Amino acid sequence: MSELDAVLARIDADLDPSLERLFDWLRIPSVSADPAHAGDCRRAAEWLARDISGLGFTAGLEETAGHPIVLGRAPAPGKPRVLFYGHYDVQPADPVELWETPAFEPRVATLADGRKAIVARGACDDKGQVMTFVEACRAFKAVTGSLPVDVTLLVEGEEEVGSRHMPGFVESRRDELEADVALVCDTSMWDPRTPAITVSLRGLVYEEVTVKAADRDLHSGLFGGAAQNPIRVLAAIIAALHDPQGRVTLPGFYDGVPEPPADVVEQWRGLGLTAETFLGPVGLSVPAGERDRMVIEQIQSRPTCDVNGIFGGYTGPGAKTVIAAQATAKLSFRLVGAQDPDRIRASFRAFVRDRLPADCEAEFGAFSSSPAVALPYTMPALKRAQQALTDEWGREALAIGSGGSIPIVGDFKRTLGLDTLLVGFGLDDDRIHSPNEKYDLTSFHKGTRSWARILAALAQA
Structure with missing residues (x-):
């Protein structure tokens, strides 16, 4: 022995x-x-x-x-x-x-x-x-x-x-x-x-952004059509973060993202992780990531951008017809390879500022950051x-x-x-x-x- x-x-x-x-x-x-x-x-x-x-x-x-x-x-x-x-x-x-x-x-x-x-x-x-x-x-x-x-x-x-x-x-x-x-x-x-x-x-960048417009919530009957709506502005910015193919649109976002070795990719392919086996148990069926990537790549070797929360205006019971003075979203970016958290944060903030219309401003809060x-x-x-x-x-x-x-x-x-x-x-x-x-x-x-x-x-x- x-x-x-x-x-x-x-x-x-x-x-x-x-x-x-x-x-x-x-x-x-x-x-x-x-x-x-x-x-x-x-x-x-x-x-x-x-x-x-x-x-x-x-x-x-x-x-x-x-x-x-x-x-x-x-x-x-x-x-x-x-x-x-x-x-x-x-x-x-x-x-x-x-x-x-x-x-x-x-x-x-x-x-x-x-x-x-x-x-x-x-x-x-x-x-x-x-x-x-x-x-x-x-x-x-x-x-x-x-x-x-x-x-x-x-x-x-x-x-x-x-x-x-x-x-x-x-x-x-x-x-x-x-x-x-x-x-x-x-x-x-x-x-x-x-x-x-x-x-x-995967590394992590966690951001909070607040878009502000008027100095108070406004009556949507009196101001609707003329006053800028921060919820609409923020929603449009968030929608622009991904293209129809599921790729993140931030400039420079994919800098430093490596491709796994071919033999490793083949090993992953042989594991048989499908949309049905991975998403089915949680009530989903269609992968939402990059369309040219396997599910296993989407969840472990590719970078992501996700909205973790969005809120603004009236969210209580019943109706309250207002145009919110501000709207906030929390977002997380999962990073891979040599992606630089500081560059991703800076790119996101520039992306938001470049899309702000007149009468709107943005404030940011930084949370977790790790490569x-x-x-x-x-x-x-x-x-x-x-x-x-x-x-x-x-x-x-x-x-x-x-x-x-x-x-x-x-x-x-x-x-x-x-x-x-x-x-x-x-x-x-x-x-x-x-x-x-x-x-x-x-x-x-x-x-x-x-x-x-x-x-x-x-x-x-």
């Missing part, structure tokens, strides 16, 4: 005790958004620090102005260095009445299709995922007495409330967090049998991790993009110069942030085995 085989056998034999450890952590209601649970957040951090200390990590709590950060180090001089990131905070359980059993009393349930799953708040997001990595480390320590790579473990308690203090912490500890690659376990598989590595995250993050498809660590996942699951591990954003990955790149392997074992039906959150028992078990294989593969670099 090889060393890796012995580690995998240990993981199999230790499944029940590993579940008990996870359940102990899940019982702590570490809800970061609720000040009443500040003590529970600290207890959850202390629990993890204590657990990894038992594995030989030098571990402790790093204080912030919010909830503490768990920092653990298991040095292995001369070996490849990895920085593992996760979070111990969870979403509130509300509405509690929709839970089949209490949110912080974890259990293993049998689903309608026969699958077994861990049910509790935080089971998937992110305590269960973090523990797959910790349990892989535990197995290596039990079998070999050491870890195959140099590990720094960084687990925060404010991811669910925006990671307010993490960027500053990373900046202040940049020398201590130096590594060859970062690892994150907070993403999903393609389906219950197909593992995936997320190789790109896209992407791994090179030829990255050696990516190839090693893909092969490790393929070996464990018996199906080719996919390299996919994510339509969302994970800001810490950008911080790792900008501050530490690190690329991040996003390897997670969540599923679409895990109900994260919702009542009855779950994590498939197979995801937990084979996720732990997967991390053991990945660590062994990275050790060969």
Whole structure:
């Protein structure tokens, strides 16, 4: 039996005790958004620090102005260095009445299709995922007495409330967090049998624009036809943001947008993601993005512009015949590749101003802004991790993009110069942030085995 085989056998034999450890952590209601649970957040951090200390990590709590950060180090001089990131905070359980059993009393349930799953708040997001990595480390320590790579473990308690203090912490500890690659376990598989590595995250620009005209709401009988209507003006501007082919019309918007390699596109094409399978479950049928792109491209590798809210004038019950003095819209732009958030913001504002008629002015509010993050498809660590996942699951591990954003990955790149392997074992039906959150028992078990294989593969670099 090889060393890796012995580690995998240990993981199999230790499944029940590993579940008990996870359940102990899940019982702590570490809800970061609720000040009443500040003590529970600290207890959850202390629990993890204590657990990894038992594995030989030098571990402790790093204080912030919010909830503490768990920092653990298991040095292995001369070996490849990895920085593992996760979070111990969870979403509130509300509405509690929709839970089949209490949110912080974890259990293993049998689903309608026969699958077994861990049910509790935080089971998937992110305590269960973090523990797959910790349990892989535990197995290596039990079998070999050491870890195959140099590990720094960084687990925060404010991811669910925006990671307010993490960027500053990373900046202040940049020398201590130096590594060859970062690892994150907070993403999903393609389906219950197909593992995936997320190789790109879309960036984000969030804008608010208010178009103003008259100095008050006007009677539409007295002023209608003569007075400028900000709602009409704003609606026309928003309508002009896309052409009939679904492309965004902002000047320079597609600067820096890359094309995925041909073999990756072919792999995506073979996944069979169609409008029927993707949009059908939400009551839609026709993709609204760029017409010459597959659905999978529209949602993960192409940039977007979406209106998230629009309001102005009278919106109460009944009728009130007014011409509004102003109208407001909130918009988000999802970015890919080398698109520059500042240039996109500037282009949008110029686009609006160029279309304002006489008697109108625009005011803008800036919110989130972050660039896209992407791994090179030829990255050696990516190839090693893909092969490790393929070996464990018996199906080719996919390299996919994510339509969302994970800001810490950008911080790792900008501050530490690190690329991040996003390897997670969540599923679409895990109900994260919702009542009855779950994590498939197979995801937990084979996720732990997967991390053991990945660590062994990275050790060969």
